[in-house]
Amino acid sequence: MIKEESFIKAWENKRLVCGAIKAAGVRKDYQEYADLVQDGVLIYAGMLEKSQGQNIDRLAFKKILWHTLDELRKVQRREERSEEINNELELNKEKIEWDNLIILKDKVEELNGIEKLVFFEHLL
Known part of the structure; x- marks a missing residue:
């Protein structure tokens, strides 16, 4: 558990x-910026607890930087997976439409001449 003093010093x-967050390429208008700052403060406070008076600013900077980069990679992977799923759904949608056309073609072949004429006139 992080002591209040360490948290205040980190804050x-x-x-x-x-x-460190800026060094990772994150701008202040990024939607998750506040969460990254809170994570960074917690990481820094945790390191202050473990350091026992040592100067750990450089190590904390690097740890926050790497944590931020890891979080950005996670978001990117989630977005890529979501895009893959959406693309797969679109492909399946097109496949279903082709299946419907094949069924329709088979049904049209079962129609007699007058029914075909009426069917195709109705399409135009």
Whole structure:
């Protein structure tokens, strides 16, 4: 558990956290920016707990940077999977339409001459 003092110190040094997030290429208008800042503050506070007075700013910066990059990769993978699923659904939709055309073709062949004439006149 993180002590209040460590959390306050990490919160007061938010510039380090925001700098690491910026180094990862994240702009302030990114929709998950606030969450990344909170994660960074928690990481920094946790490192302050473990450091026992050592200067860990450089290590914390790197750890926050790598955490941010990992989170961005996760988001990218989720979006890619979502796109793959959507593409697969579109392909299946097209396949179903082709299946319907094959069924329709078979049914049209069963029609007599007058029924075919009426059917094709109705399409035009």
